[in-house]
Amino acid sequence: MEVIDQWVAEFFLLRQHNPRASPINLISALKLGDSSDCIKLKISSVLRDISNSLIRGTIDEGMLDLLEILEKLLLQQHSLLMDSHKSAYCWTATECTLRFMWPMFASDGLFTDALERIWTKRIGILKESGSDLVTCDLLKWESDLKKALGDPELYQRIRETNIRYTAISFLTQLLKEQWALLGSSSLESVAQRRFLKRKAVNVEGDVVDNRGDQSDVDESTRRFGSDTIDIANEARGEREDGNGIGRDNANDGEGMECLENDGIDNVNAADEEHTVSAQDQEHEPSLDKGDEMAARELKEYLVEIQGHIDPSTRQGEEPNSAIDHSVDVTPPPTRVNRTGTGCQDHNEASDNVNEKGSDSQETWSSRVRPRRPTPVTLSVSPLKKGGLAKPHVRRPKKFWKPEEVEALREGVKEYGKSWKDIKNGNPTVFAERTEVDLKDKWRNLVGG
DNA sequence: ATAGGGGTACTA
DNA sequence: TAGTACCCCTAT
Numbered sequence: 342m343e344v345i346d347q348w349v350a351e352f353f354l355l356r357q358h359n360p361r362a363s364p365i366n367l368i369s370a371l372k373l374g375d376s377s378d379c380i381k382l383k384i385s386s387v388l389r390d391i392s393n394s395l396i397r398g399t400i401d402e403g404m405l406d407l408l409e410i411l412e413k414l415l416l417q418q419h420s421l422l423m424d425s426h427k428s429a430y431c432w433t434a435t436e437c438t439l440r441f442m443w444p445m446f447a448s449d450g451l452f453t454d455a456l457e458r459i460w461t462k463r464i465g466i467l468k469e470s471g472s473d474l475v476t477c478d479l480l481k482w483e484s485d486l487k488k489a490l491g492d493p494e495l496y497q498r499i500r501e502t503n504i505r506y507t508a509i510s511f512l513t514q515l516l517k518e519q520w521a522l523l524g525s526s527s528l529e530s531v532a533q534r535r536f537l538k539r540k541a542v543n544v545e546g547d548v549v550d551n552r553g554d555q556s557d558v559d560e561s562t563r564r565f566g567s568d569t570i571d572i573a574n575e576a577r578g579e580r581e582d583g584n585g586i587g588r589d590n591a592n593d594g595e596g597m598e599c600l601e602n603d604g605i606d607n608v609n610a611a612d613e614e615h616t617v618s619a620q621d622q623e624h625e626p627s628l629d630k631g632d633e634m635a636a637r638e639l640k641e642y643l644v645e646i647q648g649h650i651d652p653s654t655r656q657g658e659e660p661n662s663a664i665d666h667s668v669d670v671t672p673p674p675t676r677v678n679r680t681g682t683g684c685q686d687h688n689e690a691s692d693n694v695n696e697k698g699s700d701s702q703e704t705w706s707s708r709v710r711p712r713r714p715t716p717v718t719l720s721v722s723p724l725k726k727g728g729l730a731k732p733h734v735r736r737p738k739k740f741w742k743p744e745e746v747e748a749l750r751e752g753v754k755e756y757g758k759s760w761k762d763i764k765n766g767n768p769t770v771f772a773e774r775t776e777v778d779l780k781d782k783w784r785n786l787v788g789g
Numbered sequence: 790a791t792a793g794g795g796g797t798a799c800t801a
Numbered sequence: 802t803a804g805t806a807c808c809c810c811t812a813t
Contacts, residue, residue, distance in 0.1 A: 738798075738807055761790065778808080780791070785806060 380418050381523055387411045388519055391512060400508055401440075404433050405463065411519070412474055420522070422473045425515040431479040432508035434459055438486055442500045447490050456486060478768060485769055502772035741782055745770055749779055749786070758783070 373379035391407050394400070408430045412422060441455040460483050467475050489496040748770040752763030760776035760783075771779065 735797080735808060740806075758791080775808095776790070777792095780793095781807065781809095784793090 375417065377418070380414055384411065384414050384418070384519065385523060387414065388516055388523075392516055395509065395512055395516070400433055400436050400505065400512075402437050402459065402463075404512070405430065405437060405459070408433065408474070409467070409472075412472060423515065423518055425511050425518055427474055427476045428478065429508065429511035429515045430474045431476060431482060432504060432511055434464065434479065435482050435486070436504045436508045439500070439504050442496065446493055447496050453490065456490065460486065478765070481768070499769060502769065504772060507768070507772060739773065745774065746782070746786070749782060752779070753783060 373383060387407050387410050391404065391411075394404055394407070408426065411426065415422060415426075438452070438455045438459055441451040443451075447453070464475065464479065464483065485495065485499065489499050748767045749763065752766055756762040756766065758780070760779040763779055764771045764774065764776050774782075
């Protein structure tokens with residue numbers, strides 16, 4: 342795959358919100374292969390689709406498709422499924438079924454159809470393939486829902502529970518965790534490879550001792566500013582754990598959040614050497630300086646895109662004055678929104694990105710490198726603090742039903758004061774109670 | 790994740 | 802005003 346294709350794809354995927362482009366369509370148009378980079382891109386696209394769907398408030402069977410696709414991609418990557426993924430699938434499946442429980446009783450055929458379509462067929466296929474998405478919770482819901490068909494009281498109870506909230510919570514958590522696991526972008530990988538290559542050439546050609554060489558790389562890394570890749574460490578090839586804990590302090594603490602793939606270094610960079618495209622080979626004979634420049638430009642270009650993805654990147658001052666850019670402090674020409682209805686939300690500036698990209702010759706030398714932004718958390722639940730709801734808006738008071746109290750007593754007997762386990766052990770009954778609620782209720786039951 | 794302090798609404 | 806039930810915030 343052409344590097345530039347990948348950049349374009351990433352550009353679309355890493356934007357916070359881009360309802361005009363369907364990531365899945367984009368990815369299939371690009372005909373990606375199965376290299377590690379491509380799988381990461383595919384995963385990004387699925388995550389973006391999930392995110393867009395959440396922003397639209399759509400939790401439907403398309404979401405189940407996405408979660409299943411994500412599972413397959415993660416398998417290709419030999420990654421384990423996260424609990425949030427399994428839970429998100431379980432609760433989304435339930436929510437999808439719940440949509441068809443709108444009549445008072447299960448007399449209508451829609452609910453039966455949904456049970457058949459989602460639980461018997463779709464999840465049946467998952468069971469056959471031995472999918473990890475089939476969890477105890479999922480099986481419990483399956484039996485509960487099927488039981489509800491002939492049990493009006495259970496039907497009613499399920500119908501009144503707030504499954505959607507739980508589904509959204511798990512989906513949000515899944516997104517957060519998966520974005521974090523994605524690691525560095527292809528731009529960064531390219532920059533990393535270039536550095537590794539250059540290092541290799543240096544080591545072969547020079548008799549420079551390791552210490553001097555290393556400080557040399559550190560120096561260039563530092564001159565990159567508080568950037569996102571820990572190139573110096575990568576070049577040394579000594580990542581002790583591979584999960585980012587060992588990052589050194591070249592970063593200023595804000596990391597890669599602007600791309601939502603939070604600071605996990607691409608430890609595979611060296612393994613992917615063979616995927617380096619023909620363009621790389623063309624530039625191969627260039628001097629050290631040339632390579633360094635190219636790598637630097639790649640990284641700066643990435644940061645620039647980040648700046649467009651999230652305008653908040655632009656606030657603050659250029660943190661590193663060591664690089665001698667002829668910094669143009671005049672604001673970039675802002676053209677009037679052509680579509681009239683661009684992306685609202687927090688992405689007003691994102692419409693300029695295309696232009697910026699197309700006349701890059703002009704902007705290339707006159708860029709102001711932005712500071713990396715703070716991620717915007719997805720606010721999906723009015724129940725969560727910091728969500729869309731105003732501060733001090735409380736949940737309506739809801740008295741505990743005798744069966745809830747009973748379930749709590751049983752739960753404490755079984756799990757002790759592990760409120761989370763108690764809740765998970767009886768998701769139907771406690772669908773509208775948080776773990777803290779269970780704790781509070783127990784406190785007043787025992788008179789503490 | 791959990792414990793504990795404290796706020797709010799309600800009742801007597 | 803005190804007691805109760807529920808909800809929320811925050812420190813650990």
